[in-house]
Amino acid sequence: MPRAGLTPDVVVAAAVALVDAEGAGALTLAALAKRFGVALPSLYKHVGGLDDLHGRLALVAARDLGTALRKAATGRSGRAAVAAVARAYRGYAQAHPGCYDYLLRPRPDDAEHAAASQEILDVLYAVFDGYSIRSGPPAVDAARLVRSTLHGFVALENAGGFAMARSVDRSFEKLVDALDTALSHWGGSTARERVKTGLETGDPTS
C-alpha cells in the first residue's frame, strides 16, 4: 500500500477545489477520498472529520478574503479604496463560490478564524479613515453596513438571486456608489431631522 502523500493542507486544498467547482453541498469525505484514490477513513489521519474540515475551509476563506481586501486597499483611499475593496470582495466570492459559503460557518471558538475576521475589519477601518470615520461606534456601524452590503450582494449573486434582465456588474457599480455616498454622509445628520410627515424625503443639500 503505497503512501498517497496526504497532509492536512493537501486535503484542505482538494476540498477547496471541490467546493469551488461543484458547490459547498458537494463536499463529502467520500468524494475527497475518491479524488486521492484512498479509502475514506484514511482521511481521518489528516483532518478531524467533516466538521473540522468545514472549519478549515472557513479559515481559508477568511484568510484569503482578508488578503485580497488588504491588497485592494493598499495605496488607495476614499471612494477608490471602497471601490477596490468592494470589487475584490466580489471577485473573491466569484472565484471561490464554494469556499465563500463557508466563510460564516467557523468552528466554535476558532481563534484563528477570529483573527482572520479581524484582519478584514482592520482593512475596512483603514478605509473609513479616508472618510474621517475614526474608530468607535460609528466605525463599527459603518463596518457592519459595508460587510452586510457586500456579503448580501455576493450571496444573492451566487444563489442566482439576480434574475432581472439588467447587468449585474452595473448594479454592483451603483452599489459601490451608494456605499461611497453613505460613508461620505456618515458623520452628518443625514436623514434624521427630515422625519416629519412620513412623505417627505427632503432635499439633501449635499
Next chain:
Amino acid sequence: MPRAGLTPDVVVAAAVALVDAEGAGALTLAALAKRFGVALPSLYKHVGGLDDLHGRLALVAARDLGTALRKAATGRSGRAAVAAVARAYRGYAQAHPGCYDYLLRPRPDDAEHAAASQEILDVLYAVFDGYSIRSGPPAVDAARLVRSTLHGFVALENAGGFAMARSVDRSFEKLVDALDTALSHWGGSTARERVKTGLETGDPTS
C-alpha cells in the same frame, strides 16, 4: 394503525417549527417523523422527499416575508417606508431564522417561488416611488442594493457575525439611515463626476 392526520401543509408547518427552533441543519425526515410519531417513509405520502420539503420551505419563507414587507410598507412612504420595510425584513429573519435560511434555495424552476419573490420586489418598487425612482434600470439597481444590504445584515446577524461590543439594533438603524441617504441621492450624479484619480472605471453608461 391509527391515522396521524398528516397533510402536506401539516408536514411543512412542523418543518418550519423545527428549523426555526433548531436551525436549518436540524431538518431531517427522521426528526419530523419522530415528531409525528410515524415511521419515516410515511412522510413520502405527503411530500416528495427532502429536496421537495426544502423547496416548500423556501416558498413559505418568500411568501411570509413578502406579506410582512407589504404590511410594513402600507400607508408609508419615503424614509418611513424604508425603515418599516427594513425592520419588517429583519423582524422576519429574527422570528424565523431557520425558515429564512431556505429563502434563497428554491426548487429549480419554481414558478410559485418566483411569484413570491416578485411580490417582494414589487413592494420595494413601490417604496422607491417615494424617492422618485421609477421603474427601469435605476429601480432594479436600487432593489438589488436594498435586498443585498438587508439580506447581508440578517445573514450576518443570524450567523453570529456581529461580535463587537456595540448594539446591533443601533447599527441597524444606521443602516436604515444609509439606505435612505443612498436612495435620496439615487438620481443625482452622486459620485460620478469625482472620477479623476484614475482608479475608478468612470463608465456608468447605464
Next chain:
DNA sequence: AACGTTGGCTAACATACTTAGCCTTTTCGC
C-alpha cells in the same frame, strides 16, 4: 356492504460519517 383510494407500515438498499483496530512504511535515535 363492497370497493377503490388514501395513508399508514415493514423491509431492503444506498450513501455517508465515524470509530476501532491492524499492518506496512517511514522516520529517527543510537
Next chain:
DNA sequence: GCGAAAAGGCTAAGTATGTTAGCCAACGTT
C-alpha cells in the same frame, strides 16, 4: 545500519439518514 516509534495506509463494523418497493388497514363513496 538497526531497531523502536510514529505515521499513514487499510478493512471491518456501527450509526444515521434518505429513498424505493410493496403490503395492508382505514376511510369515503356509492
